[in-house]
Amino acid sequence: MTNDQILNKLIYNQKKVTYSNISDIFELNFKKISRLIPLLPSIKDDFVGIKKPSNDLFLLCHNKAPYTGTYTLTHKIKSQEIIINRPDICFKIYFDARLLEVTSICKETRINDSHPLITDCSDLAFQLELNLFMLRWLDYCLERYNGAEWSKSK
Template identity: 25%
Template sequence: MLVTDHKTRLHGRQNDLSDLMAIYECNYIRLRQLLRELDAYALDTSYVSQAARALDLHLHLHERSRYTTTLSLTYLFQDALGEFPAPDIRVRLYHDARLAEVIACGRRRGRRDAVYDRMRNRYSLDRKWHMNRFLQKWLGYCLRQGHRFLPPGEADAALPDWEGLAGGPLR
């Protein structure tokens, strides 16, 4: 049973499971726009997407099975302790359901452990909604900046007009 927090409201109403599922669905679509031909990427390998006037976006594939893929997306920053990832989001894609869910997020400046870890903690529906809504907005931002991960060995080809296919701008 999912617990909700009455403090968080979207357009004057409480977020519910259908809102969260819609975000999961949107995240899956945006991740597939960012990653063409997901099966072409090797496990335990890092990839970098570079876009003009934008931070490099880093991708790491952790695991893949018939129905799921787990990956991380992040930017890399430097501090006194060295290089660290932020926001460092780990996402699980459910290919049969066409959903993508944040399963961990962490590593803010000065903090190296995961702040949000769905696999180890029980979170309210609103907390899950916030984490996945952040991913939704961030993926839209990355796509608008021009980030795309090309399959290894593929030249930088003309990319489809995702906004036109989606019926408007990605937000």
């Protein structure tokens, strides 16, 4: 088990959610996205990560300022005649503070109605839920897309 996975379990198994717990996950997510997309601080357009045999991974840039950026990381899945973005994770990066904060996932208000914090579903608990999802998805992406070729999306 990696240090990231151990910290992830420790944070998630705590009974009380604190900003410190969430901040630790913001830092881990920043480190992971930086490994996945090394060019991220300079990206001001939509990019696509290609690594065969995996599906392409899309990074959509919504806003890029000197110290922050807002992006979506997603797959584009063709379903019948429409394209669906899944998991469609929107996040804000604070480059100077080295933090990544998830702002939404799939434009839904809840990703898991039976999460273990359902009795204490505060804003902090919700932030923890969103950012743990990102942490796990970044682990998946690093396994699949580490070393991917990133280029401007057409």
